[in-house]
Amino acid sequence: MDISWNENLIALSVLIAMLGSFTALSHAERMRESHGYQAKAWMVAGGLTLGMAIWSMHFIGMLAFHLNIPIAYDTSLTFLSILPAIAAALLGFHLLQSPKLQLKKILIGGLFMGLGITAMHYTGMAALKMQPAIIYNPAIFTLSVVIAITAATGALLIVYAGEKTGLHPLVQHLFSAAIMGVAIAGMHYTAMAGATFVPGSVCSVDGLEIEPNLLALLVTSGCFVLFSGGAFANTLDRHIALDNLRLIHAQLEAQQKEQNIAASAFEVQEGIIVADANNVILRVNKSFTKLTGYSADEVLGKTIAFLISDHHEKQFYQEILKALQKEKGLVDEVWIKHKDDVINPYRLTITAVSNSVEEVTNYVAAISDIRAFKEAQESIQLLAFYDPLTQLPNRRLLQDRLQQAIAGSVRSHRYGALMFIDLDHFKTLNDTLGHNFGDLLLKQVAYRLQESVRDGDTVTRLGGDEFVVMLEGLSEDLKEASIEAKTVGEKIKARINEPYKLNDEDYCISGSIGISLFCDNVYNAEDLLKQADSAMYQAKNSGRNKLQFYNSLEKLSEELV
Numbered sequence: 430m431d432i433s434w435n436e437n438l439i440a441l442s443v444l445i446a447m448l449g450s451f452t453a454l455s456h457a458e459r460m461r462e463s464h465g466y467q468a469k470a471w472m473v474a475g476g477l478t479l480g481m482a483i484w485s486m487h488f489i490g491m492l493a494f495h496l497n498i499p500i501a502y503d504t505s506l507t508f509l510s511i512l513p514a515i516a517a518a519l520l521g522f523h524l525l526q527s528p529k530l531q532l533k534k535i536l537i538g539g540l541f542m543g544l545g546i547t548a549m550h551y552t553g554m555a556a557l558k559m560q561p562a563i564i565y566n567p568a569i570f571t572l573s574v575v576i577a578i579t580a581a582t583g584a585l586l587i588v589y590a591g592e593k594t595g596l597h598p599l600v601q602h603l604f605s606a607a608i609m610g611v612a613i614a615g616m617h618y619t620a621m622a623g624a625t626f627v628p629g630s631v632c633s634v635d636g637l638e639i640e641p642n643l644l645a646l647l648v649t650s651g652c653f654v655l656f657s658g659g660a661f662a663n664t665l666d667r668h669i670a671l672d673n674l675r676l677i678h679a680q681l682e683a684q685q686k687e688q689n690i691a692a693s694a695f696e697v698q699e700g701i702i703v704a705d706a707n708n709v710i711l712r713v714n715k716s717f718t719k720l721t722g723y724s725a726d727e728v729l730g731k732t733i734a735f736l737i738s739d740h741h742e743k744q745f746y747q748e749i750l751k752a753l754q755k756e757k758g759l760v761d762e763v764w765i766k767h768k769d770d771v772i773n774p775y776r777l778t779i780t781a782v783s784n785s786v787e788e789v790t791n792y793v794a795a796i797s798d799i800r801a802f803k804e805a806q807e808s809i810q811l812l813a814f815y816d817p818l819t820q821l822p823n824r825r826l827l828q829d830r831l832q833q834a835i836a837g838s839v840r841s842h843r844y845g846a847l848m849f850i851d852l853d854h855f856k857t858l859n860d861t862l863g864h865n866f867g868d869l870l871l872k873q874v875a876y877r878l879q880e881s882v883r884d885g886d887t888v889t890r891l892g893g894d895e896f897v898v899m900l901e902g903l904s905e906d907l908k909e910a911s912i913e914a915k916t917v918g919e920k921i922k923a924r925i926n927e928p929y930k931l932n933d934e935d936y937c938i939s940g941s942i943g944i945s946l947f948c949d950n951v952y953n954a955e956d957l958l959k960q961a962d963s964a965m966y967q968a969k970n971s972g973r974n975k976l977q978f979y980n981s982l983e984k985l986s987e988e989l990v
Contacts, residue, residue, distance in 0.1 A: 432626070438493035438645055442486045442617075445652055447610030449482020450584075452656045453518070454605055455663045457525050462670070472522045478659050479522075480515030483546060483613055485652050487514075487553055489645050490617045496626060501634040506556035510549045517545025521585055539582025546577040546613075550620055558633045559626060569623025573616055580612035687782065699795040700775075706789050708732045720775070720798055722768030733794070738772045740764035749779070753792070757781040765796065774799050816890040818868060819875035827889040827897055831954040834901050838948050841902070844910035848898040848918055849943040849961035850878070852925070853973040855894035858938065866931050870938065877924040882917065897961070903946075910946060911978065918942050918976045926974070939974035941965055946978070 456475030460468050487510070491502075524538040550573070554563060587605045700717035704710050710728050718724050721736070728735075737746065741764060752759045763777040775796040782791040811817075814826040822830070834845050852874065859867040871894065878888045878896060887899040900917060903910040925940040943964025945957050952960070960979040968977035 433495045435493045435495070438489055439618075441645060441649060442489040442493060443610055443614045445489060445649065446482055446486040446613040447606050448656050449478060449485070449652065450609035450613070451603065451606035452659045452663075453479035453482065454587075454609075456659060457522060459663055459666060460522065461525065461528070467666075468526065472526065473519070474659060474662070476519030476522045477515060478655060479518035480511065481652065481655055483518065484511045484514040484549060484553075485648050486610075486613055487550055487617050488648055490614070490621070491553060492645050494621065496630075498631060500557060500632040502553075503556040503558055503634050506552055510552035510556065513545040513548040513552065517542040517549070517581065520545070521581065524585060535582060535585045539585055540578055542581035542585075543574065543578025546581060546616065547574050547620075550577075550617060554620075554624065556634070559630050560633050561627050561630060564625040564627065565620075566623035566625070569619060573620035573623065576612070576616040576619055580609065580616055583612060584609050699778075699797045702733065702792075702794040702796075704733060704792045704794070706791065708734070708792065711791075717796070720796060721765065736765045738764050738766040740772050753779060753781050753789075757783065757789075762799070763796075774803055816892075819872055819890050821875050821879075821888055821890045821896075823889065824891050827887065827891075827899065828954045828958075830887050831899060831957065834899060835947060835950050835952075835954065835957075837901065839950050842905050842948065843901075844903040844905070844907065844914075844946050844948045846900040846903060846910070846914035846917075847945045847947065847957050847961045848900070848914070848921070849945075849958070849965040850896040850898065850921065850925075850940050851965050851969065852894040853939045853941055853969070855938065858936065862931070862936075866936075869931050870929055870936065873929050874925060874940075877927075878921060881921045881924050897958070907946070907948075910948075914944050914946065915976065915978075918944055922974070922976055941968040941973050942976045943968055944976065944978045 453475050456471050456478060460471035460475060463471055488507075520538055521542050524534055527534070557563070587608065698716055700720040701712075701714040702710055702717060703712040709730065709732055713723075713725050713728055717728075749759060749761065758781065759777070759779045761777050763775055764772050765775050766772055776799050778795045780793045781789045782793060784790050814823060815821065816823050831847070837843075838845050852870075855867065855870075858870060871890070874896065875888065875890060878898060882888060882898060882900065885901060887897075889897040889899070891897055898917075898921065900914060903913045922940060922942060925938065928935045928937050930936075943961045943966065945960035945964060947957050964977045964979040968975035971977065
């Protein structure tokens, strides 16, 4: 009788075998890492998982083949066939509890496991109750038994061998699961190849007809729930075990640190101070001497108070004491007085050491020099808010100061002015003499601009040949404020027009200036910059080397310029 196969269900059956094997291998690893009741629980979980994986693979594999007659399965025999698979898997997990490989036990266990898997398969085949009975090829039947025994023995050996490969557990389990899945499926389909259905055979089981794909979906869903639930439990248990291990390790480390405070204090580069509960210094290390200039003889028996500098208020030190009483530890930045009276910044870490009744017996303080860190912070601040070429404030700092100036004008009702300055024909200088000469010119322009304004005014380089000058505290009267701004603008224009000495060569350049006045908060910083920029372009269009107010004050500008 002809047999046809559903290739999708065949592939699904192999996948089920691999996934089940992967989950079972993870359970085997947890079992071998655990002890007592927990190890027994993982043995049972692993046996059930592998047994159900083997049976589900067999069942879906049976659904994958079709005869040209109606077939069904005896329910009792079908469910009965689960028992040999689970029993075989439990036997395997029982053997895997041994920490060392015992080849004799593995071979005997593999034999009985293989016979159990064989019994599961042929019990499931018997559930068809074919009339006349299925005929099995003796040679292929024997081969299927050998494959089952070999697969079972190999699965046991894989667990022991995998621990010595040095591979990551995930890679090891994936590789091993693929081998076991193929072996389990190989036994099933080899056995099926030896089955012969006599022409005219009929299935004597009257069963509820369920579409094979639907039945396969139901079994697959059940396997997914079992495997994913097992994987979740495995992962959760592993994390709990790791957390417990870390906790024990942390406790041991803490005890070790407490026992070796004195020894460890002299093995670090930080300056270490060990004091009693009254802050009397008991010991210091060589790094402390190097950082503060004080030798051990000079500080032993003194309180830590002699290191206190005037950089901090009294409240700062009171807060340190409160933090130590509450948290038993502190990390902060502190300025400490060096022996030569120079005050330097340090990173301070203080730990309170308590006895069994939670009474503080000692304080251990560690100080490290953070001057380099502070300098790096200042450099970052400089890069963030200042132009690296001219050291003038950049656009970001200008916007911040301009916002403050606008707020100040609201309070004082005094005008301020924003001057946008663009050097005329600067590109020609760069193109003819080179960028080095251009940079020299920009530095000299920056210097002249700073000389032309008051100390409280702001000179900014936006980039290229563009500068902005912000004047504050001008007159409350618009006309007078305009005159004041024009006066400064003319002064700046005249200073820009003076010759420059560039590597012993004289060079002349001019600048176009746009002015925008502000008072109250009618315009924001960005609007004022745009207005001054627009006025500057009006000055350029008027022939360059000009000073132009923003066109909203056009009438007044005509009177002044």
